[in-house]
Amino acid sequence: MTEEFLELPGGRVHLLRGGTGEPVLFLHAAGGAGQWHPFHELLAASGFEVIAPDHPGFGKSDEFPEVERIDDLVFHYLDVLDALGLDRPHVVGGSFGGWIAAELAVYAPHRIGSLTLLSAAGLRLPEHPVTDLFLLPPAQLPAVLFHAPPPPAPVPDGPPDLDAVIAAYREATALARFAWVPFFNDPKLERRLRRITAPALVAAPSDDRVIPVEHARRYAERIPSAVYTEVPGCGHAMYFERPAEFAQLVAAFLNANPLTAAQSGDSR
Numbered sequence: 001m002t003e004e005f006l007e008l009p010g011g012r013v014h015l016l017r018g019g020t021g022e023p024v025l026f027l028h029a030a031g032g033a034g035q036w037h038p039f040h041e042l043l044a045a046s047g048f049e050v051i052a053p054d055h056p057g058f059g060k061s062d063e064f065p066e067v068e069r070i071d072d073l074v075f076h077y078l079d080v081l082d083a084l085g086l087d088r089p090h091v092v093g094g095s096f097g098g099w100i101a102a103e104l105a106v107y108a109p110h111r112i113g114s115l116t117l118l119s120a121a122g123l124r125l126p127e128h129p130v131t132d133l134f135l136l137p138p139a140q141l142p143a144v145l146f147h148a149p150p151p152p153a154p155v156p157d158g159p160p161d162l163d164a165v166i167a168a169y170r171e172a173t174a175l176a177r178f179a180w181v182p183f184f185n186d187p188k189l190e191r192r193l194r195r196i197t198a199p200a201l202v203a204a205p206s207d208d209r210v211i212p213v214e215h216a217r218r219y220a221e222r223i224p225s226a227v228y229t230e231v232p233g234c235g236h237a238m239y240f241e242r243p244a245e246f247a248q249l250v251a252a253f254l255n256a257n258p259l260t261a262a263q264s265g266d267s268r
Helices: 038-045 070-084 096-107 138-145 162-179 189-195 213-222 243-256 259-263
Strands: 002-008 011-018 022-027 048-053 090-094 114-118 200-205 227-231
Touching: 002 070, 011 038, 022 038, 022 070, 022 096, 038 048, 038 243, 070 096, 070 162, 090 096, 096 114, 096 162, 096 189, 114 243, 189 213, 200 213, 200 243, 213 227, 227 243
Parallel strands: 022 048, 022 090, 090 114, 114 200, 200 227
Antiparallel strands: 002 011, 011 048
16 A cells, blocks of 8 residues: 555545556545545555545645535545546545545546445435534444444553544534534435446445435436445444445456446446
8 A cells, every 4th residue: 555645726636546447536534534544444455556545634735725515525526536647546545435436427427437336425315314423422333333333442651643534624623624514415416317327336335324325225316327236234334343344245246347347438
């Protein structure tokens, strides 16, 4: 795994890159920026070059103050694709990153080789509301994010890590900038999903207490020829809780939809 910075108009993008093979642009969820997770390593070991940038205001990426809304993020990532020299890569997004990936595939379907949405946000389903993580006390987050929460971390001695507190506040502020109003959705997205032409996998954990599985099912209904998979006994933090299973699921889909087919015009 290597660490890199991309120079773009407006700032620098931090990214991690590992593996060799067809390129996979991975768009992270609200958490986990700036880290190379077991899921990344397993996917890279399956024969792919995984490229994991940090969103503006997350991890080590700059703020990019002109990137204010979800549509700005779409054009930001088109700039990232251009800077990386990627024409039609595989795009994989989890939760908030899945929302960005879906919007990217709607705005620029010709730039997407395949699309994988892992419990993606972005849809407005009033009868199945998204949990407001901003209002949850930190101690309650593991029970909401995981089907089987990990043991609590030991309480450190001494004062809190000020750098970690500042980083968490910075990322929460960035997330609110993009997703607060309207709350974690784009009211126009659902009716635009028909524009997606790439092969698409929509996957969700069965015990998602953040984004109800009905959202993933709606994505699969609206995206032409999408494949839907539901993984039992897993929570919203799916590629943290079950990295091997989700890496295997994604790798199998990517292998079944190689970029050579996408480049020849087979959008299946």
